[in-house]
Amino acid sequence: MFDTLSDRLSGIFSKLKSKGRLTDADIDATAREIRLALLEADVALPVVKDFISRLKERARGAEVSKALNPAQQVIKIVHEELVATLGGEARRLQFAKTPPTVIMLAGLQGSGKTTLAGKLARWLKGQGHQPLLVACDLQRPNAVNQLQVLGGRAGVEVYAPQPGNGVGDPVSVARESIEHAKRQMRDIVIVDTAGRLGIDAEMMQQAADIRDAVDPDEVIFVIDAMIGQDAVSTAQAFRDGVGITGVVLSKLDGDARGGAALSVRHVTGQPIMFASTGEKLEDFDVFHPDRMASRILGMGDVLTLIEQAEAAFEDDQKERMAAKIMGGETFTLEDFLEQLQAVRRMGPIANVLAMMPGMGQMKDQLAEIDDKHFDKVTAIIRSMTPGERTNPKILNASRRVRIANGSGVTVTDVNQLLNRFADAQKMMKQMGGMMGMPGMRRKATKSPKNKRKGGKGGGGGGVRQPRIGGGMPQLPPGFDPAAMDPNAAGLPAGFKLPKLDFSKLQKRDKDA
Known part of the structure; x- marks a missing residue:
């Protein structure tokens, strides 16, 4: 619904980013363009006037003039004013003290x-x-x-x-x-x-x-x-x-x-x-x-995405998958199908991907995504025997022809799915390696009874607990970022997600 407004605002902000300092003329021009964008979006005139008035007042204040990056500060102000215009914060239902x-x-x-x-x-x-x-x-x-x-x-x-x-x-x-x-x-x-x-x-x-x-x-x-x-x-x-x-x-x-x-x-x-x-x-x-x-500013909606994922993935399913990753167990086609069905429960895949930050620049590709592709993947996997889902390596040419005929697709479709599944297996294996690295664990805890001096890492005898926050994990030996294909989840062949950038992690590990 907000695509037109989002596109207009993105174009306005892209001009701001090229400026090191903002003059009053820059602020006036930006406010004028935002005003036109809001009016084109059918926002009521009194709302637009109030919005632009607050924007100009704040943009000319100290929070922008003294900012290291004035353009980003203006974007931040626009975001905050949009939040205020929409109500500030979510309001829950007020329940009666005595039902109903x-x-x-x-x-x-x-x-x-x-x-x-x-x-x-x-x-x-x-x-x-x-x-x-x-x-x-x-x-x-x-x-x-x-x-x-x-x-x-x-x-x-x-x-x-x-x-x-x-x-x-x-x-x-x-x-x-x-x-x-x-x-x-x-x-x-x-x-x-x-x-x-x-x-x-x-x-x-x-x-x-x-x-x-x-x-x-x-x-x-x-x-x-x-x-x-x-x-x-x-x-x-x-x-x-x-x-x-x-x-x-x-x-x-x-x-x-x-x-x-x-x-x-x-x-x-x-x-x-x-x-x-x-x-x-x-x-x-x-x-x-x-x-x-x-969402209007093209920043995504990660919190809603997480909430939808938590609702779609059952607790026992999440625990079972986490145990597999941590234990280094093989990720099977049965697991792949289970994850795919959970993603489908989150709603149309284009809507799910649109909540990811940065995906606003890929609207044309998102519009081409057809959920029927996932139905095809489901049909292929369900045409396999339990043994074939557990061990895809046994899928020779004749078995692939049988699966293609049983699911109403071509052998090429079956081959493409198996190639993507192999990429997903590699990604899961690398995730398991990262989970088991020392950087993902908390330093050993000390207690008066077993506290001792010396040794690296400070204090032995304590029980190591998983670390929650407190620094980035180290990359495992042999980790290949290029091998982590974000399209391994079975997206259409022509669709490409933004590449993951691990350069900062690699540089840090090299320096260490």
Whole structure:
């Protein structure tokens, strides 16, 4: 969504990096270009004016004039101001002291409220809660049925005593749902209200009546991130008519210019709490202003990438793989397939790679990545026998032909996979060697009973523990950085990740 804005800002900052010192004219020119970039991204004019004003004030201050690298300092200021514009820090849901906590959803028709209700219920259930979905959208055809389907997919109960399709009283349904939740021991109630086209006074009053009936702990405004400049008037109308405590951005995976995301926090004064990025129930997460600002500036989003990886890789799988690496055991095609399936659970591979720092410069290559390639790799491995997965060296020509025929690919595809797997084996082996080097361990601990003098390394008799932080590990003997192919994980043949630079480690080891 922010590709156009990211490209414009990257071009602006590349001009700054060539300057050793920044004059007032440089700052004015930079601010002018950033202003145009924000306006082109459909950011509301009051938001742009406030942003540029703060940027100029800070850029002319001591933090830039006295900086060793003024251009980088300006980039840092832009990042910090983007974070502030987006809300500063993530805000969590406020839970009631006495259950159930009531969450009311409001927004325009078509903004994605009903789908968002299912996503939020699934997410809360994953956090250990017992949510209840309440069908109070009795106007839109099949809205009740849609919520029931979503509730079934999320494994969450749906309270829908009235059929909808223009029939029923949503206020009474909302009021009765609270008592139902208490009887069924549900600790969270999510009320899905009817949307409206534009600013509909009658429907806005209905939303206000539902609010008064259930006294919600959170009134969340769901806004389509593709709405553009209309986000301002819509957000103000809901703030004044219903009163909101938070915002959810839906359809963040769209191709609009993203102005709503940068405008709604400033206009409503309420934080953006969640972001919805697709049609699947799992395409939903907490909104982090700092991470979104980093994505806009092409800095990647490593923290979200780590969180997604932790969710995709099961604990026993991580422990088993770590034990293999540390123990020097052979990395098999079965392990390779298991890792590949975990990566697929993280979402589309192009989205995963886009979170890596520096990948913003490779958007054309990312756009060409097709997840079907990974389905092909899975089919090839599953066409092998258990013995062949464990020991690929036994795969002669006839076996490769059989595997190709069984998986519907060519022998060339099978050969390419085996070559990449061999590279992955080498990388895993080298990682195991690095893990076992002295540089990766903590110095022996001393205790009064076994403390002794002399010897290198200081203090024997203690138990060596793995070191956490405190210096870079030494490279193992014979380590060949060129052999570490970052494409060994089975990416398409034409795709190349940035090369890893180990020159500083090598120089340090040589000097040592």
